[in-house]
Structure formats: C-alpha cells, structure tokens
Amino acid sequence: MSAAPARAGADRPPLFEVRDLRVVFPGPAGGLEAVSGVDLAVDRGEVLAVVGESGSGKSVTMLAAMGLTGPGVTVTGSVRLDGEEYLGRPEALRRLRGKRMAMIFQDPMTALNPVMTVGAQITEMIRIHDRQVSQRQAMKKAVDLLALVAVPFPERRAAQYPHEFSGGMRQRAMIAMAMANDPEVLIADEPTTALDVTIQAQIIELLDGLRRERGLALVLITHDLGIVAGLADRVAILYAGRVVERAPVREAYYRPAHPYTASLLKALPSLEGDRGRLVPIDGSPPGLASRPPGCSFHPRCPIAVPRCMVERPALIAVGDHAAACHLADLSARTPLPMPAAGGAR
Amino acid sequence: MLRTIVRRLIAVPLLLLGVVTIAFLLSNMTKGDPLVAIVGERQMTNPEVVAAAKARWGLDRPLPERYLVYVGNLLSGDLGTSFRTKRPVAQDLMVRLPATLELVIAAMIVGIVGGISLGVAAAHFRDKGMDHAARVLALLGSSVPVFWSGLLMLYVFSVLLGWLPGPGRLDPRMAAPPAVTGFYTVDALLAGDWPAFVDAARRLVLPAIVLGWAVLGIITRLVRASMLDVLGQDYILAARSKGATERRVLFNHALRNAMIPTLTIIGFSFAYLITGAVLTEAVFSWPGIGTYAVDAARALDYPAIIGVTIVGGAAFLLTNLVTDVAYALADPRVKLG
Structure with a gap:
C-alpha cells in the first residue's frame, strides 16, 4: 500500500479536500440534510473509496463538491483544490469541471447524450475548455483518447452514436471523455455497478492504470467493498450523511473500528476460505426526514448501548484511522465486541 | 432512407384514391340536393329546368358510372367543375x-x-x-x-x-x-x-x-x-x-x-x-x-x-x-x- 499522505499539520494541503460539507435539500422544517459535515481528502496518485448504502449521501457529497446539486440545494463547508477555495464560486467551479476535475457516472447507458456522436461528446469536452482547438484537432484527440481507453477501431467508433456501443464500451467512452483535458481529480460514481462482472474488472484495471500512469487522484464512490479492496488506498465509510469510519483499506478490512463497517464486511462473501455465514444488516438506512437521535446507526447496531441513543459520537482519529463510535477504542487496539457470525440470528 | 421515401411517395396516390372513394360515397349519401345550389330554389319547381340541369351536370346517371367518370377525369388532373362557382x-x-x-x-x-x-x-x-x-x-x-x-x-x-x-x-x-x-x-x-x-x-x-x-x-x-x-x-x-x-x-x-x-x-x-x-x-x-x-x-x-x-x-x-x-x-x- 502506498503511504497515505499525512493530513493534519502537513506543510502542503492535499490536492482535493472537502471539509465540513453540509448539503440541505429544500423540504419541511428547514429542509432535509442529506450530508451533515463530511470531511474527505485525496492526493495525487491516490484512490479514496467513499463507501455507503443508497441514501448514505456518498453521491450527493461528490455532486455538491463539484457544484452539481442544482438550484434550491444549500451547500456549506469548504471545497478546496490545491488549497484554493471553490465553494460559493459557481463560475470558477464550472471552469474547473471537466478541466481539472472530471466525473464518470454509474450508468453509461444514460450518461451519454443519445443524439450526439461519441466523438462529438468528447470534442465538446475539449472545446468547452479550450476554444483555440479546432474541431479537427479536437476530433483527432478524441480518437487518441478512445484508443487510450482501449476502444477498438477508435476512428470509426468516434463517428458512432452511444446506442451503437455496448455497456462496457460506453463506460470506456465516458472515461475517455473524462480524461480529455487531463484532469487531476477523477470522481467515479459507481463506475462498474451497471456492468457485467468481467467488464467490471476491465474498467477497474483501466482506472487503476490511469491513476498510476497519470498521477490521477481518484475518488471512487461505491457500495461494492470488493472493488474497494482491489483498487483503493484509503476508504471513508458514510452512514446517514456522516463519515463513520475513515482508514487505510487494510486497516478498515482487518480492524474495523465501527460496528457498521464490521457489519458490512460480514455481509460480504469471501473467496478465501470459509468465514462463516453471511450476516445481513437488520433494517434499512434511515430516511432523510427520520434520522434517529444519537448515533444514526444505533437502531441497527448489534452492540449498541443506551448512550448511543442520546449522544452522537464524534469522529475521533488516532493516526490515520478514525471512527465515530462510543465503543471504538482505536488507541487500545481492542477489536469491537461484535457478535459471532451465524449466531442467534 | 431514400428507398423508403420513394416507396411511401408511390403509396400516396393509392391512399388518395381511397380517400376520394370515401369522400365520393359520403357526399352522395348525404340528404339534400345539390340541384338547389345549381338552379336556385325558385327554379326547383320547374321540372324542365331541373331535368336539364341534371343532364348538364351528369346527375341523372347512376352512382357507379358517375364514380368511374370522376376517377377517370381525376387521372388527367381534372377535378370536375364546381356547381357553385361554375369554374373548374x-x-x-x-x-x-x-x-x-x-x-x-x-x-x-x-x-x-x-x-x-x-x-x-x-x-x-x-x-x-x-x-x-x-x-x-x-x-x-x-x-x-x-x-x-x-x-x-x-x-x-x-x-x-x-x-x-x-x-x-x-x-x-x-x-x-x-x-x-x-x-x-x-x-x-x-x-x-x-x-x-x-x-x-x-x-x-x-x-x-x-x-x-x-x-x-x-x-x-x-x-x-x-x-x-x-x-x-x-x-x-x-x-x-x-x-x-x-x-x-x-x-x-x-x-x-x-x-x-x-x-x-x-x-x-x-x-x-x-x-x-x-x-x-x-x-x-x-x-x-x-x-x-x-x-x-x-x-x-x-x-x-x-x-x-x-x-x-x-x-x-x-x-x-x-x-x-x-x-x-x-x-x-x-x-x-
């Protein structure tokens, strides 16, 4: 594993940093808070996985950081690229989007414009940010980009429409588009969820290659812990709009400090020997309007104590591992008292 | 695409013939007499004038014959003469x-x-x-x-x-x-x-x-x-x-x-x-x-x-x-x- 760059007290700020991000959607009683003070940071050549269930706020966090949440949504906190603040500067953020920060989406079937050729969509990305480039130069670059992401017959493919592409090829085209202006940060929102397993592996390999060759900072939004293990350096686990655990990947896998992380791992099948029955997490994540008091996870937590119902645990870091749980004891390095798998359930 | 356009253009006259047939039958099935418009209300009691007008406009012929004559004329671009304006x-x-x-x-x-x-x-x-x-x-x-x-x-x-x-x-x-x-x-x-x-x-x-x-x-x-x-x-x-x-x-x-x-x-x-x-x-x-x-x-x-x-x-x-x-x-x- 690559050494996680030191965060607190570093002389150089991380490349891309989100601090105390809050996102409030319009709704009754002052609005619905989808994201409640999330801190994330990623550096060049590093892969940060943002993990959570549907509705945990993982996608909204990144959309808000890119200024894509739309009108009526209130975003507060801080979004910095290379130490420069961008939150509250929509026009500056727009110039950043697609240039220094790019995004790829979950479903390549719907994320490409059906009435524009794939080539035209890539050239548009280039020409939005550099008007000096001629259409012809941009098209030549688009073909090169398609070749870079291993789309066969790139010249012919560039003239085709998205519906003439397979799912995997479309995601490659999306990645080619995202890479068009050689961005520093790439946000991938569940890039493999809509794809076949074999295609998933290819796309992950492609992203990993780009990260290594181009020093890309990659933010991988996913609910698939298998992909996290294969690709990410560090992981942030989100639950009900908050970071509940943040750690280097190995640390999170082998010594989860939050019962939610531990439960997620128990719900994951393993190829390495028998780890016992898979244990599902009871219940479902709380809705936006009905977040429980105290720790949001306590209604589903197998080891909750009375304190969890009234007092929200703070995110406490020891070294590069942080967790928000009253029962976590990072400094003592004692494992969580989780119930055994295949037990009383 | 060009082939489809040509094929559809060829179908247009055939479809129009169907339209003509229906329009022809419907207008002849309506109650009322076009002769009123041709000779005027006052002359309607004069059998000679009515008979002459009928013969003049071909209204004395049976319906199928009128239809065939009309379609025949249509093929040469003749849409008939208006009873009302008396112009083609x-x-x-x-x-x-x-x-x-x-x-x-x-x-x-x-x-x-x-x-x-x-x-x-x-x-x-x-x-x-x-x-x-x-x-x-x-x-x-x-x-x-x-x-x-x-x-x-x-x-x-x-x-x-x-x-x-x-x-x-x-x-x-x-x-x-x-x-x-x-x-x-x-x-x-x-x-x-x-x-x-x-x-x-x-x-x-x-x-x-x-x-x-x-x-x-x-x-x-x-x-x-x-x-x-x-x-x-x-x-x-x-x-x-x-x-x-x-x-x-x-x-x-x-x-x-x-x-x-x-x-x-x-x-x-x-x-x-x-x-x-x-x-x-x-x-x-x-x-x-x-x-x-x-x-x-x-x-x-x-x-x-x-x-x-x-x-x-x-x-x-x-x-x-x-x-x-x-x-x-x-x-x-x-x-x-």
Whole structure:
C-alpha cells in the first residue's frame, strides 16, 4: 500500500479536500440534510473509496463538491483544490469541471447524450475548455483518447452514436471523455455497478492504470467493498450523511473500528476460505426526514448501548484511522465486541 | 432512407384514391340536393329546368358510372367543375391553396419560434414567474376561440391603434402581383412591387398571430414537458459535469433531445391547419381553402368537396412523410423503413 499522505499539520494541503460539507435539500422544517459535515481528502496518485448504502449521501457529497446539486440545494463547508477555495464560486467551479476535475457516472447507458456522436461528446469536452482547438484537432484527440481507453477501431467508433456501443464500451467512452483535458481529480460514481462482472474488472484495471500512469487522484464512490479492496488506498465509510469510519483499506478490512463497517464486511462473501455465514444488516438506512437521535446507526447496531441513543459520537482519529463510535477504542487496539457470525440470528 | 421515401411517395396516390372513394360515397349519401345550389330554389319547381340541369351536370346517371367518370377525369388532373362557382375545381384550388399556405406557414413560424422559446424558458424557470406566464399564454392559445381573439385583435390593432391594416390579403386598391407562387408576399417581391409586399406582409401579421397562437399553445406545453423530462436525465448532469455553460446544456443537449417528440406535433399542426384554418380565414376575409370547403359543403358542391378532401388528404400524407424523415434525422436511434 502506498503511504497515505499525512493530513493534519502537513506543510502542503492535499490536492482535493472537502471539509465540513453540509448539503440541505429544500423540504419541511428547514429542509432535509442529506450530508451533515463530511470531511474527505485525496492526493495525487491516490484512490479514496467513499463507501455507503443508497441514501448514505456518498453521491450527493461528490455532486455538491463539484457544484452539481442544482438550484434550491444549500451547500456549506469548504471545497478546496490545491488549497484554493471553490465553494460559493459557481463560475470558477464550472471552469474547473471537466478541466481539472472530471466525473464518470454509474450508468453509461444514460450518461451519454443519445443524439450526439461519441466523438462529438468528447470534442465538446475539449472545446468547452479550450476554444483555440479546432474541431479537427479536437476530433483527432478524441480518437487518441478512445484508443487510450482501449476502444477498438477508435476512428470509426468516434463517428458512432452511444446506442451503437455496448455497456462496457460506453463506460470506456465516458472515461475517455473524462480524461480529455487531463484532469487531476477523477470522481467515479459507481463506475462498474451497471456492468457485467468481467467488464467490471476491465474498467477497474483501466482506472487503476490511469491513476498510476497519470498521477490521477481518484475518488471512487461505491457500495461494492470488493472493488474497494482491489483498487483503493484509503476508504471513508458514510452512514446517514456522516463519515463513520475513515482508514487505510487494510486497516478498515482487518480492524474495523465501527460496528457498521464490521457489519458490512460480514455481509460480504469471501473467496478465501470459509468465514462463516453471511450476516445481513437488520433494517434499512434511515430516511432523510427520520434520522434517529444519537448515533444514526444505533437502531441497527448489534452492540449498541443506551448512550448511543442520546449522544452522537464524534469522529475521533488516532493516526490515520478514525471512527465515530462510543465503543471504538482505536488507541487500545481492542477489536469491537461484535457478535459471532451465524449466531442467534 | 431514400428507398423508403420513394416507396411511401408511390403509396400516396393509392391512399388518395381511397380517400376520394370515401369522400365520393359520403357526399352522395348525404340528404339534400345539390340541384338547389345549381338552379336556385325558385327554379326547383320547374321540372324542365331541373331535368336539364341534371343532364348538364351528369346527375341523372347512376352512382357507379358517375364514380368511374370522376376517377377517370381525376387521372388527367381534372377535378370536375364546381356547381357553385361554375369554374373548374382545380382552378379554384390553385387560387385558394397558396393563400392558405401563405397564412399557415406564417402562423407555423409564429407557433414554432414562439412555442419553442416559451417552452424552453418555462422549463428553465420552472415554477417561477416566467413559467407561469408562459403556461397562461399557452393555455389561452389553445382555449381562446379564434373568432374571438381574431376580432379582438382586429379591433385593437387595426381599428383603435391603426398600426396594422384590416382584413383581406391585399389593399383592394392595389393590384395583385402576377402569380408565380401564389404567395402575395413572395410574388410582390419577385415583381419588385415594394408597396404591395409591405401591404401583403402587414396584412399577414394579425391572422398569422391569431392562428399561430393556437399552435404556440400546443408546442409550448409539449416543449416544456419534454424539456423537464430531458433535464432530469443523466446525460444532462454529465454535460454539466463537463463544465458546459447553462446555455449550452439547455440548447445543445436538452433542446436537441426535447425536439424529437415536438416534431410530430409540428407536422400534425401544419397538416391540420391546411384545411382547418376556416375560422381565421372567415374573420380575416382570407380567401383560403377552409372557407372554400365550408361554402362547398353548404351548397353540397360535390366536386369542390372532394377536391378539398384530396388537398387535405395529400397534405396529411406528405406532412407525415416529411415528419418521419425529420424524426429519423433528429434521432439517430430511429431507422426509417
């Protein structure tokens, strides 16, 4: 594993940093808070996985950081690229989007414009940010980009429409588009969820290659812990709009400090020997309007104590591992008292 | 695509023959006697005059024979002679059709340009003042009767304010420009008759707005609805994530997709107005196909009725073809054939 760059007290700020991000959607009683003070940071050549269930706020966090949440949504906190603040500067953020920060989406079937050729969509990305480039130069670059992401017959493919592409090829085209202006940060929102397993592996390999060759900072939004293990350096686990655990990947896998992380791992099948029955997490994540008091996870937590119902645990870091749980004891390095798998359930 | 177009063009005459047959049978099945229109009410009691008129117009022959004769003549481009105007129907239509087309094309420009602009604005400013204003305007367009809005506009802009001339295609003191296209505005320009062009264009304004307003209503509502649908799509979010400006997102990405369903309604409106602009034509004394059709129907003027039906049928068939071609061009996922 690559050494996680030191965060607190570093002389150089991380490349891309989100601090105390809050996102409030319009709704009754002052609005619905989808994201409640999330801190994330990623550096060049590093892969940060943002993990959570549907509705945990993982996608909204990144959309808000890119200024894509739309009108009526209130975003507060801080979004910095290379130490420069961008939150509250929509026009500056727009110039950043697609240039220094790019995004790829979950479903390549719907994320490409059906009435524009794939080539035209890539050239548009280039020409939005550099008007000096001629259409012809941009098209030549688009073909090169398609070749870079291993789309066969790139010249012919560039003239085709998205519906003439397979799912995997479309995601490659999306990645080619995202890479068009050689961005520093790439946000991938569940890039493999809509794809076949074999295609998933290819796309992950492609992203990993780009990260290594181009020093890309990659933010991988996913609910698939298998992909996290294969690709990410560090992981942030989100639950009900908050970071509940943040750690280097190995640390999170082998010594989860939050019962939610531990439960997620128990719900994951393993190829390495028998780890016992898979244990599902009871219940479902709380809705936006009905977040429980105290720790949001306590209604589903197998080891909750009375304190969890009234007092929200703070995110406490020891070294590069942080967790928000009253029962976590990072400094003592004692494992969580989780119930055994295949037990009383 | 070319093959499909040719095949569909070949089918047009066959379909029209079906239309002619139905129109022929229907008009002959109606109760009432066209002879009243031919000889006049007073002469109807005079058996000699009636018999002579019957023989003159072929109404004494059995229906199948009349049908065959009519279709035979049709093949040589003869649409028969109007009972009412006593002129060849084809000749009448050649005068009336360009008048209607000129009006309808002007109205469609008003409806399309206005409807798309309002629809895009309404979707962009959803639930804000602009949206409400556009929706009210659209609702009025599709619900206010043309005879009322037409009279009101004539009263306000022509009588009260005097900004625009009254009804009619051209000032009665002016001579119509030599007919080339039959469009007074175009013909006046071709003839270099500037005053006639200005007058014809000014007289086109009010009826085009009145007629176009109804089209504008439909297009505004459809464009607004499809824009709202499209703006919620992932590829719009993706376009924004590329750093596209709002204008680019709206026009290059959203509108291009929202136009696809709109094409259908534009084509339909155009075809409908060719024969459906009656009320506007009546209010503005516009000598078009619509008023001609109504007059023909009143007088049971079979040849004229069938003639108008052919024009209307052809308008629908050709516009449908054009619409389908436009659809295939606009949406790469659609294959014509």
